[in-house]
Amino acid sequence: MNTEVFIKLVEFMDLGQRFYLSLGAAFLSVLFLVLFVGLSMRGKSRGGPVDRLGRYFSHVEDQRQVVSPFMERAILPFWRQVASLVIRISPRGIIEAAKQRLILAGSPEEVGVDVYLFTKILFPFGMLFLTILLYLFLSPTPLLRVILIGSIPLSYFLPDFYLKRRIEKRQTEIKKTLPDALDMLVISVEAGMGFDQALHKVAGNIKGALAEELNKMLQEMGAGLARRDALRNLARRTDVADLNAFVAAMIHADIFGLSIGRVLRVQASDMRSRRRQHAEEMGAKTPVKLVLPLILCIFPALLTVILGPAVIRIYYTLIQRL
Numbered sequence: 001m002n003t004e005v006f007i008k009l010v011e012f013m014d015l016g017q018r019f020y021l022s023l024g025a026a027f028l029s030v031l032f033l034v035l036f037v038g039l040s041m042r043g044k045s046r047g048g049p050v051d052r053l054g055r056y057f058s059h060v061e062d063q064r065q066v067v068s069p070f071m072e073r074a075i076l077p078f079w080r081q082v083a084s085l086v087i088r089i090s091p092r093g094i095i096e097a098a099k100q101r102l103i104l105a106g107s108p109e110e111v112g113v114d115v116y117l118f119t120k121i122l123f124p125f126g127m128l129f130l131t132i133l134l135y136l137f138l139s140p141t142p143l144l145r146v147i148l149i150g151s152i153p154l155s156y157f158l159p160d161f162y163l164k165r166r167i168e169k170r171q172t173e174i175k176k177t178l179p180d181a182l183d184m185l186v187i188s189v190e191a192g193m194g195f196d197q198a199l200h201k202v203a204g205n206i207k208g209a210l211a212e213e214l215n216k217m218l219q220e221m222g223a224g225l226a227r228r229d230a231l232r233n234l235a236r237r238t239d240v241a242d243l244n245a246f247v248a249a250m251i252h253a254d255i256f257g258l259s260i261g262r263v264l265r266v267q268a269s270d271m272r273s274r275r276r277q278h279a280e281e282m283g284a285k286t287p288v289k290l291v292l293p294l295i296l297c298i299f300p301a302l303l304t305v306i307l308g309p310a311v312i313r314i315y316y317t318l319i320q321r322l
Contacts, residue, residue, distance in 0.1 A: 083114035090117055103237050105166040106209060116159055123155040170209045174240050177210040179275050182246070182268040189261045196221065213238055228254050242271060 087095065098113045105111075131148040134140050140148065181202050188198035196218070203214035213234055220230040228251045235247040246267050253263040 083112070083118035086118040086121060087114045101163055101167065104170070104239055105163050106170050106212070108166070111163075116163070119159045120156055123158055124152050127152045127155045171238065171240050173208050174210045174213070174238055175242055177206055177208055178240070178242055178246070179268070179271040181206050181210055181214075182264065182271050186261070186264045186268045189264055195227075195260050209238075242274060246271075 094117070095113060098116055102108070102111065102113060102116065127148075131152060134144075134148060184202045184205060185198050188201050189195060193201065199214055200218055203211050203218060206214075216237070217230045217234045220233060221227060225233075231247045231251055235244045238244075249263050249267050250260075252258070253260055
């Protein structure tokens with residue numbers, strides 16, 4: 001019965017629809033073949049003492065897989081394997097740029113470099129497959145065709161857009177928290193604490209992305225990394241102009257042996273001045289931003305209320321004269 005329905009459906013299609021259906025099927029076949037060959041080669045390349053030792057502990061992993069949900073047992077491992085295959089064939093420069101962008105975004109746990117690059121490749125092919133299906137079964141209008149075809153290359157940049165929004169949100173949060181954190185740092189240092197102790201106190205009293213970055217910096221310093229190198233890593237992980245200026249001043253003070261308290265006081269004063277200037281700048285931009293809502297939302301309502309009765313009266317007057 002299902003075979004007869006399929007045969008009738010194929011006979012009902014015209015030549016163009018059959019071509020698109022064949023093209024989509026061929027594309028999916030090639031895609032799955034490449035993934036299968038890549039994953040099988042990846043599985044054969046594993047070997048050595050680690051795998052032999054893993055056999056003795058495989059029963060523990062099997063028990064964990066039985067307890068874990070189906071998504072973690074089946075879907076996510078396959079997704080990660082395919083994504084790791086993308087990492088292997090990607091150029092080194094693209095991988096490093098993706099790592100840096102993920103670091104600026106706070107290294108989200110749900111998005112790794114492999115998943116990020118694989119998603120950038122998967123989205124255009126998914127949109128292409130969806131476009132073929134819509135062409136076959138819905139006969140879209142010319143406008144919808146243009147939108148669908150244009151969305152295929154644009155979908156490649158969707159992960160970039162998501163990551164850019166996340167980076168901007170995180171940098172804005174750090175920029176807002178930094179002046180208050182510097183004030184607390186100045187008070188702590190002037191109260192007699194060392195710079196490292198003051199950083200630890202500030203990191204414990206604030207929340208958000210800046211607290212996370214300060215804790216990472218303290219962990220690096222606790223592991224034996226020099227203070228100036230930890231400060232450089234802090235600036236590299238955030239890429240905030242105000243924080244970069246603070247890091248440069250602290251490295252300068254560390255190299256030339258300047259008073260940390262005095263440098264912190266100057267930096268805190270400059271930071272408060274920058275925050276005040278930024279607030280004044282945003283306030284000056286407010287009238288310009290209000291022009292479009294006024295024109296589109298408020299002015300039509302005002303014109304309707306003011307001119308509406310006059311238009312109605314003129315309309316009835318003209319009808320009576322005619």
